[in-house]
Amino acid sequence: MLSEDLKKEIEAEVKKYPTRRSAVMAALTMAQLDKGRVTAEDMREVADLLGINPVDVHEIGTFYTMYNVERPVGKYHIQVCWNISCSLLGAEHLIEHIEKLLGIKLGETTPDKKFTLTTVECLGSCGTAPMMQINDDYYENLTGERVEEILKGLD
Amino acid sequence: MEKILLKNVGKPDSHRIDTYLAGGGYKALEKALTIKPEMLIQMVKDSSIKGRGGAGFPAGLKWSFIPKDPGLSKYLCCNADEGEPGTYKDRGIIENDPHLLIEGMIITSYAIGAKNAYIYIRGEFVFGRLRLEEAIKEAYEKGYLGRNILGTDFSLDIYVHAGAGAYICGEETALLESLEGFRGQPRRKPPFPALSGLYGKPTVINNVETLSCIPAIVEKGPDWFAKIGSEKSPGPKIFCVSGHVKNPGLYELPLGTPLREIIYTHCGGIRDDKKLKAVIPGGVSAPMLSEADLDTPMDFENLAAKGSMLGSGAVVVMDETTCIVKAAYIIMRFFSHESCGKCTPCRCGTPWLTQILKKLEDGESRPGDVKELERLCTNIFGRTFCPLGDGAVMSLRGALKHFRDEFVYHEENKKCMVAS
Numbered sequence A: 001m002l003s004e005d006l007k008k009e010i011e012a013e014v015k016k017y018p019t020r021r022s023a024v025m026a027a028l029t030m031a032q033l034d035k036g037r038v039t040a041e042d043m044r045e046v047a048d049l050l051g052i053n054p055v056d057v058h059e060i061g062t063f064y065t066m067y068n069v070e071r072p073v074g075k076y077h078i079q080v081c082w083n084i085s086c087s088l089l090g091a092e093h094l095i096e097h098i099e100k101l102l103g104i105k106l107g108e109t110t111p112d113k114k115f116t117l118t119t120v121e122c123l124g125s126c127g128t129a130p131m132m133q134i135n136d137d138y139y140e141n142l143t144g145e146r147v148e149e150i151l152k153g154l155d
Numbered sequence B: 001m002e003k004i005l006l007k008n009v010g011k012p013d014s015h016r017i018d019t020y021l022a023g024g025g026y027k028a029l030e031k032a033l034t035i036k037p038e039m040l041i042q043m044v045k046d047s048s049i050k051g052r053g054g055a056g057f058p059a060g061l062k063w064s065f066i067p068k069d070p071g072l073s074k075y076l077c078c079n080a081d082e083g084e085p086g087t088y089k090d091r092g093i094i095e096n097d098p099h100l101l102i103e104g105m106i107i108t109s110y111a112i113g114a115k116n117a118y119i120y121i122r123g124e125f126v127f128g129r130l131r132l133e134e135a136i137k138e139a140y141e142k143g144y145l146g147r148n149i150l151g152t153d154f155s156l157d158i159y160v161h162a163g164a165g166a167y168i169c170g171e172e173t174a175l176l177e178s179l180e181g182f183r184g185q186p187r188r189k190p191p192f193p194a195l196s197g198l199y200g201k202p203t204v205i206n207n208v209e210t211l212s213c214i215p216a217i218v219e220k221g222p223d224w225f226a227k228i229g230s231e232k233s234p235g236p237k238i239f240c241v242s243g244h245v246k247n248p249g250l251y252e253l254p255l256g257t258p259l260r261e262i263i264y265t266h267c268g269g270i271r272d273d274k275k276l277k278a279v280i281p282g283g284v285s286a287p288m289l290s291e292a293d294l295d296t297p298m299d300f301e302n303l304a305a306k307g308s309m310l311g312s313g314a315v316v317v318m319d320e321t322t323c324i325v326k327a328a329y330i331i332m333r334f335f336s337h338e339s340c341g342k343c344t345p346c347r348c349g350t351p352w353l354t355q356i357l358k359k360l361e362d363g364e365s366r367p368g369d370v371k372e373l374e375r376l377c378t379n380i381f382g383r384t385f386c387p388l389g390d391g392a393v394m395s396l397r398g399a400l401k402h403f404r405d406e407f408v409y410h411e412e413n414k415k416c417m418v419a420s
């Protein structure tokens, strides 16, 4: 269920464009904010709100990688960049290190649903490689110790 | 060289309008609004500035394709999708000096007659998006945006549109599709966006760095700009250096600065004083170069002559410990992940190439793998709907051109030359 407040925020987005449909990306981004994922019900409601077919919203939800469509993620979604600049500076070791720290493999979520670990392609932070993103925040110039500290600091 | 694009970076509160104004900001806009739009387009043509997003198309020429009919609505779209691996300059401008971009966009919109402009920023740049939104608000408050800007009859609104994770949306027509609320897949050209772009209206799409050069061109004149750096492709350029250098970072230098100077003078050379092995000069779509090419001036023409390209100006440096097969695998894996699926050669070819490269890397090669890579490249190149597929092939071909022996070694010995 999209809350009334959320619907108002989506309406504010609609005003930026000559067509209602253009607000679909913003709508999904907002719908995902609370739960960390987008459900089929959210997509149907977004479709109603924007006057487009549910399948059109589904198409958008599954095309863009930032939408977690029916894919639950933990409270903290750790995305480690494994593109070239980060790999040159040890992204692979970093991933192994985090896997050990959390006791999970890439693509998995810890049993307490606190952390999900995935890789991500270049996030435009290559001069401060290696780096990762946790939810919306960037963490740069990482070392094994830094990562450990960062993860410990999240509750 | 006097800094133009990064001049405010490092100042306290560099993102605030007061800081920008104190540094002479929005003076160019005041001047621009006293000049006729056609004259502004001519000035940008005379400056010879080429687009900084990757393709290097002359900006003034692009603007001149926009129909002059005042009854027709037109759009400006700023491409802030910044997805080419190795590139982080647009983020640098947006986070540190958003008003430079905004001023450039206002002038550009006035020149092409657009009353609405969008900034398409990649979804992951949440911090940058908030900075931009704050800066836009400041600009409205001071009367640089909105109705009757600075008392003229020119009005403009700028909106920020966030992407949601898709490299292909950096391709200009995929960007337009995405803005309209569709999957980001490229459109057939022609019609070119200048005639039929966003919502079917004439549209200019320019990169963040291109637009950020406009205030200086207006303020100091096209001749001044054209004298910076290379004759054929003049102006300042932000090089994004990453990889095995001592001091990675953003370096604003004249176009035409030799690669060697960037790496050894500005970035302090290779980490641990190791030997350089390969350099990607313009983001991963640009074929890599070797040590022998280090004296190449970094501009569009000279890099093309070396079989590579300036692209986005992202310099990725690899030292002697780097396995080129592995680097090629990582890059192909990226392209295959980002293939939008619209055309078969790219949708099927890039995962296939990735699979062979992975086997070579993992020591599970089969005889003939290197030839197979080359055969696939031939079948993909020139047959894809948009340049993403060609970029994937060019990057692999660059690696094979300079380091074919390493690929063959992996195939024959099922292990790495560098590690052994």
Ligand SMILES: Cc1cc2nc3c(=O)[nH]c(=O)nc-3n(C[C@H](O)[C@H](O)[C@H](O)COP(=O)(O)O)c2cc1C
Binding pocket: B050, B051, B052, B053, B054, B055, B056, B057, B059, B079, B080, B081, B082, B083, B084, B167, B168, B169, B170, B171, B172, B173, B205, B206, B207, B208, B210, B211, B386, B387, B388
């Ligand atoms: C696959 C692909 C990705 C691209 N990504 C970007 C990008 O992230 N940012 C950008 O400005 N241009 C990108 N471009 C280039 C744009 O299509 C377009 O040429 C550019 O935005 C025009 O602006 P400019 O003339 O100011 O460079 C990309 C092109 C392709 C084919």
Ligand code: SF4
Binding pocket: B168, B186, B338, B339, B340, B341, B342, B343, B344, B346, B347, B384, B385, B386, B387, B388, B389, B390
């Ligand atoms: S080359 Fe084809 S499949 Fe690949 S990104 Fe372009 S249009 Fe999509």
Ligand code: FES
Binding pocket: A081, A082, A083, A084, A085, A086, A087, A121, A122, A123, A124, A125, A126, A129, A131, B085, B086, B087
């Ligand atoms: S390669 Fe990791 S942020 Fe660019």
